[in-house]
Amino acid sequence: MIEIFTGYFGSGKTEIALNRAVSLxxxxxxxxxxxxDIVKPYFRSREARAFLAEAGVDLIMPNGDWEDADLPVVSPRVLGALTSAEGEVLIDVGGDAAGALALAAFAPILHKRGYRMFLVINPYRPFAGDAAGLQALRLEIEHASQLRIDGIVSNPNLGEKTEWEDLLAGYAQVNAMARGLDLPVLMTGVTERWAERLERELAERAGWSQGERPAGPRQRVRNYLLPPWESEEGQVNRIGPPFH
Known part of the structure; x- marks a missing residue:
């Protein structure tokens, strides 16, 4: 199965994809x-290429002079990965219609091989709370990519400032958004700081309402990416050992 991650800029789709890759x-x-991802010049999977290689993850991206381009440059290796790669294939794609166009060329292959496309939602990012906007985004991505969005990744976070109350309130908000989109929540992101507490609460607390309970398997999220203006060498770099 191929997994595709898309969503508004700032939703954390790349962080979800990276953390899932490291966990798997x-x-x-x-x-x-x-x-x-041809939409934005930073916060892309390629910015963590050195770490991914160290972790044993195979990263497929534009090569050489094109690797940092904000252009629709597709490596020939993409076709090989989508048709015959063994193991799990995760695709990090731009979060709008222009970004989704990069998928359209591979739509017949993806339909044949099988895929799941996730819309990553962080309710604390601009536009994410607008139900009409989310529905329009969904339709734009599906039309441009010629693929369907299967479900939601709930990823409420404020980076390192995320508090426990933010997490719980965010899950409830995304659950409501998912109902409005008539899509299931298929995965829940949990900031690494609160992951163990969430598991304890889920095991011990019987009073979770359906509207607030995090749905689907949970993915711990460690922030691997920093914007260039916050890193020492002008390149995204927050590397640490993978968690288990």
Missing amino acids: TAAGQRVHVVDL
Whole structure:
């Protein structure tokens, strides 16, 4: 199965894809990350290429002079990964119609091989709270990519400032958004700081309402990416050992 992650800029879709790749690799699976994000010049999977290589994740991206281009440059390796790569294939794609166009060329292959496309929602980012805007985004992505969005990744966070109350309120907000879109929440992101507490609360607390309970499997999220203006060498770099 191929997994595709899309969403508004700032939703955390790339962080979700990177963390999922590292988690699957740590569990013994072979993982390929395809960077098809042509929309933004930073916060892309390729910015963590050195770390991904160290973690054992195969990153497929534009090569050489084109690797930092904000252009629709697609490596020939993408076709090979989508048709015959063994293991898990995760695709990080731009979060609007222009970004989704990069997927359209591969739509027949994806339909044949099988895929799931996730819309990553962070309710604390601009535009995410606008139900009409989310529905318009969904339709734009589906039309441009010629693929369907299967469900939501709930990813409420404020980076390192995320508090426990932010997490719980955010899950409830995304659950409501998912109902409005008539899409299931298929995965829940949890900031690494609160991951263990969430598991304890889910095991011990019986009073979770359906509207507030985080749905689907949970993915711990460590922030691997920093904007260039916050890193020492002008390049995104927050590297640490993968968690288990």
